[in-house]
Amino acid sequence: MRKQRGLSIFVLLVFIFLCLPLIIVTVTAFGENPSIQFPIEGFTFDWFKKVFEISSFIDSFFLSLQISFLATILALAVGVPAAYALARYRTPKTAWLKSFFLSPTVIPGVVVGYALFQFIVVQLNLPIYQGLLLGHFLISLPYVIRVVGSSLEQLDFSIEEVAWTLGCTKVKAFIRVVLPNITSGIFASFMLAFINSFNNIPVSQFLSGPGVSTLPTTLMNYIEYNYDPTVSALSVLLMLGTIVLMYLIEKTLGLASVA
């Protein structure tokens, strides 16, 4: 295709717009000045050290990992069979049921967080941790239903039927024949749900308390009171994590399936 100068320049500017802010953050992470500066004076890794010294960052990081991992696993455990049931047994109600399972996406995150906080913490008096876990489960479930659901739609179920004729029970056939053919969908939804849960703020904001706080929440609270390059450093670390994850996804699935 012949090149369009105008369009190319326009798109270049758009990408500069997308990348520049994050590049600026990265640069400020290395400045020596205790307040954020750009361009930076000096060069140091001190702020990165400081990140690891702040216990609330470390604790909340592990909490986030734990919550997101558990919530995603739970979402898979509930969601994969559900997606299978929705794909295999079609009735006029199926579309409605699917929308029901996807309903958390229609409810604003802050509302989900608030509702759960009210219900679980205030009314049921359960610990915040449980509320947090449930909240993340709720927002992860739709990813599983949607992504695994579309994998299943592309699956030719005759392979399951052949397995039955060859002597497999229905459960065995599901495990041996259906699951292996939707692994990429399962993995993709795991990655998407995990990343989304890890990065989530609205739900986590409501469901945090002493000792129970996800990393994004901790970071956000930190910014409100401290505006220093520690934030930049932590941001850089998070971005590195994202890059690693993207690399992993590309190597196993290809980013195309995630986008």
Next chain:
Amino acid sequence: MSFVDLEDIRVSYDGKNNILKDLNLSIEEGQLVSLLGPSGCGKTTTLRVIAGLIEPNDGAFKVEGANLTKVPVHKRNFGMVFQSYALFPHLTIKENVGFGLKLRKEPKDIIHKKVMEMLEVTGLADFADRYPKQLSGGQRQRVALARALVIEPKLLLLDEPLSNLDAKLRINMRLEIKKIQQRLGITSVFVTHDQEECFSISDKVAVMNQGVIEQFDSPEVIYNYPKTEFVARFIGFENFFDLTLVDDQTYAAPDGSLFKTKRAWESTKKVGTIRPEDITLLEEQSEQTVNTLPGEVKVRTFLGKSYQYEVETPLGKILVQDGHSTAYAAGDKVSLYIPEEKLILV
């Protein structure tokens, strides 16, 4: 100077491999010229150079003497029919056909008149207000044609327009296209890989292979007098064997057999070939005469109106198609008669 001239066209995407090189083609006004060849031979690339969708790295494209090489697509006024028809899904048939006229800012009543006329001619008047997805393949093809013709283009370009149609429809449509082309007298370039389709409607055919035009002649000439081995193979010649000139019109094969032929272009050509159906099978002969070969039938296949034989001869495997009532069986010893008016050198 012809109506359309392609001069020394070179097209290369990566700078190293040439899709087209030193391509020259001249088309007279009012002719329907076909570009024929296997996939990858460059015929579609050539058509797209003419359309302006590809700019050649070297060379010139001229129409009536004017150099149009740098002129952008939308200014060339060439109607094009794509293989996929490329109808606009969001417009009705009437709007599809009128698209080009609307761009040319013709008055609404004129557009309506021209579009309806064209729809009548192509038998689509009943579908004017329908959408492409409501039409069959054959109907969509006619819409694509109508849309390209209504703008009264200087050239009509067709990129394998019939490939997606079933056999019977293809035969009907190609006649339609020819009729319309002749009636309008519009110079046309037609790309196809189907030899029969091409020969039935073209005034001239350019047989292409790997970016080069191997022969550019009328269908009759190509059919009877292929110039190169590639062209011969493409149009159905089999059985290629080396020949060396012995004396005036007599050639010798590697095993010593002698052949006369009336169809040697130049005496430098050294490969003889003949169509399987032009060889006659005879009973085994005691003596080998000129233009015969001894052989043994290896495989016999029944084709319906004739048998196809694979015969092992001193020159290798020869394919013969014989409609004789006498059927030979595998293992039979036979003689192959290769008439001098059917043997051709490429």
Next chain:
Amino acid sequence: MSKKTSYLILAPGLVLLLFFLILPLITIIWPTFYNGGITFDAYLSFFQDTYNVNILYRTIKISLMVTFVSIIFGVPTAYFIANSPKKWRGLLMSLTLFPLLTNSVVRSFAWINILGRNGIINSLLLATGLISEPITLLYTEFAIIIGSFYLFLPVMIISLVGTFENIDTEIMEAAETLGANRLMAFIKVILPLSIPGIIVGSILVFTGTLTAYTTPQLLGGNRNMMMSTFLYQNAMALGDWQSASVIALIMIVTTMLVMKGFNVLASRLDKRGEEYA
């Protein structure tokens, strides 16, 4: 699969959703309608307070603006990406995807650096002498708009790339052979066919901006609240559950209305595609 089995499999999910999403929602929303008897007082008083209405108005206004600007910038970019050679496409998509996968706190923080009083824009303007005092860019509606735009532009781009890829290139070429230059062919042929994709992208961007929390909180502050930060303030800072619940329902209803509205728009535009010829 029998009906019974399928419901058995769906049961855990259904129960969890019913119990931990629907039920909590009902428990917070029900009190807003019931005060001895069914009443709409809570909502009436909400809408009577101009402070509240301003916040709602601001939220919708900003969401519309962000959506509009995302379309303007997203459409050409997505088109460019969809038509790029394969080796570039992967890189460009990764560059688009990367901000999306980066935490929104980080992304909003990036704009604090740029818009703050000591931020880059002010430093540049002061250094070049164009201004003598730093201008307030942070904690304004503008900050929220640009922060949200930064957040959601990739969403629009990615939505649209798929749409453009599905449009047959030959259609564009056909339009060109009929006399349309690149721009005309794009406007008259490609754009109408990409409307469904634009609608999908718009729904995501609009509802995203409408309900986002981080960006308004970090870039808007308490002077420029959006519905989401307003809800948080009422619930957690003021302890005003009633107001918080009222806001919650209004947010849900607004989101649903918008989605419905866009979908209706989409189906209408699909039928009357010729409007865009």
